[in-house]
Amino acid sequence: MMEYILDYLDEKGVYAANQAEQEKLEKGIRLFLLEKGIKEDDNDPYFKKYIASALNLIGTADLKMYLSEYPVISAIMQIVLEWKADGRIPSSRKENLRSCMKELYESGLGDRYIPATEVQMILA
Amino acid sequence: MSEISDSGDFNFSDVGDDVFTSSSGTETGSSGGTEGIVGEGSELGTEIFSGESAFGEVSSEKESVEIPAQQMVENFHIQSMGQIMEMNGKYMSEDDMNRVSAGVNEIRAVEYDPDHNYTGVYSFYNGRSVIEIASIDPEQMERTTIHETNHFMSHNHEVFVPQPDRNGYTVFSTVGTREKSWFVSNETGERSEFTSKGEGMNEGLTTMFTNQQLMEISEEKGIAAERQNIYSHATEICKQLEDIVGEDTLKEAYYGGNLDKLEQQVNALAGEHAYETLRDSLDRTLSRDWSERTISMMEAQRILNEMYKNGGMES
Numbered sequence: 001m002m003e004y005i006l007d008y009l010d011e012k013g014v015y016a017a018n019q020a021e022q023e024k025l026e027k028g029i030r031l032f033l034l035e036k037g038i039k040e041d042d043n044d045p046y047f048k049k050y051i052a053s054a055l056n057l058i059g060t061a062d063l064k065m066y067l068s069e070y071p072v073i074s075a076i077m078q079i080v081l082e083w084k085a086d087g088r089i090p091s092s093r094k095e096n097l098r099s100c101m102k103e104l105y106e107s108g109l110g111d112r113y114i115p116a117t118e119v120q121m122i123l124a
Numbered sequence: 125m126s127e128i129s130d131s132g133d134f135n136f137s138d139v140g141d142d143v144f145t146s147s148s149g150t151e152t153g154s155s156g157g158t159e160g161i162v163g164e165g166s167e168l169g170t171e172i173f174s175g176e177s178a179f180g181e182v183s184s185e186k187e188s189v190e191i192p193a194q195q196m197v198e199n200f201h202i203q204s205m206g207q208i209m210e211m212n213g214k215y216m217s218e219d220d221m222n223r224v225s226a227g228v229n230e231i232r233a234v235e236y237d238p239d240h241n242y243t244g245v246y247s248f249y250n251g252r253s254v255i256e257i258a259s260i261d262p263e264q265m266e267r268t269t270i271h272e273t274n275h276f277m278s279h280n281h282e283v284f285v286p287q288p289d290r291n292g293y294t295v296f297s298t299v300g301t302r303e304k305s306w307f308v309s310n311e312t313g314e315r316s317e318f319t320s321k322g323e324g325m326n327e328g329l330t331t332m333f334t335n336q337q338l339m340e341i342s343e344e345k346g347i348a349a350e351r352q353n354i355y356s357h358a359t360e361i362c363k364q365l366e367d368i369v370g371e372d373t374l375k376e377a378y379y380g381g382n383l384d385k386l387e388q389q390v391n392a393l394a395g396e397h398a399y400e401t402l403r404d405s406l407d408r409t410l411s412r413d414w415s416e417r418t419i420s421m422m423e424a425q426r427i428l429n430e431m432y433k434n435g436g437m438e439s
Binding site for chain 1: 236238239240241242243260261264347348350351352353354356357360363364367410411412414417418419420421422423424425428429432433
């Protein structure tokens with residue numbers, strides 16, 4: 001499935017500019033697949049359909065950054081779900097969240113791919 | 125539309141609210157006791173049901189936000205009801221249609237409280253329905269009101285079973301695809317023995333239908349809602365499920381209460397007990413535990429892959 005996603009990016013004209021970017025992109029894709037419950041060697045048509053559907057939701061201009069920054073997006077989701085489950089989260093987690101949001105804004109993704117309202121509520 | 129069997133000596137008005145939550149909304153069940161009027165603030169004691177059986181107290185002293193948030197929420201609700209009726213009215217049972225036609229008992233916008241971990245609540249208890257929307261910003265209020273209105277317009281059903289030998293009664297409550305039960309003591313009003321199943325699927329479907337409605341209103345709103353979804357895993361799985369079993373089967377389950385047909389289709393395509401496993405996996409996609417979410421996604425994906433291979437609608 002890693003190859004499938006890299007081909008998908010290729011088709012969209014999305015490339016890593018250098019080896020470091022490529023490594024960061026692949027690391028993000030691995031986590032993306034893992035959290036979607038898909039193994040790297042799952043190649044059945046269903047999984048391709050699922051991944052295409054998930055990636056189609058991401059704007060083409062954001063694709064590379066979205067996948068590269070996926071570990072940050074994942075960390076934000078984790079904090080939001082802790083807040084959702086527990087009602088409150090410790091201030092250290094709020095700091096983690098603030099730091100993740102800073103990174104997302106610096107990447108240019110902003111709050112487009114995270115539960116923005118919930119993040120706003122946590123950080124209020 | 126609530127079904128109340130011959131009671132022993134239980135008193136419904138003593139029971140607090142029992143909440144089904146969603147993070148763009150929350151879903152509960154509520155007690156009688158407070159006669160609310162649309163547009164007016166009234167006291168609402170609410171307990172949040174999250175996950176296994178953890179009920180947390182929510183203040184009953186919230187101030188209702190008046191104009192314009194209250195009006196906005198009411199307008200979003202009315203528009204959404206019309207839209208849902210047009211898109212999905214054909215799936216609803218006569219009982220649900222009568223309940224919905226009578227309107228929600230109470231809907232109100234409340235001031236945003238940073239101590240509360242939800243943006244909206246839907247409660248249904250003893251035939252009484254309440255929607256509460258946190259007033260944060262217009263986009264969120266629209267999204268959340270549509271979400272909670274979908275909970276209201278989905279299949280709502282409850283049964284109270286007296287248990288005189290235990291001096292109490294058991295409540296069985298269904299909202300959409302979520303089924304819950306709990307025991308209530310007549311003497312103390314205390315609740316215990318909570319069970320809940322189908323929350324993940326219910327929130328996934330509610331979010332999917334909400335996003336479809338938003339997409340009809342404006343593509344920009346629909347896409348933003350899909351991208352910023354807290355229930356993204358459950359919603360993505362529900363979208364794939366819709367492709368495989370078809371829109372009618374899912375909507376008959378959610379709005380019409382025909383879960384049997386969905387269960388039969390899933391089991392026919394993925395094997396005995398596959399539906400149960402899928403439903404439970406979807407419940408765990410809402411977990412705060414990363415490993416549990418990831419494993420549950422793997423389980424759900426295996427089932428959907430099997431269904432797809434075995435002749436799902438689009439395979």
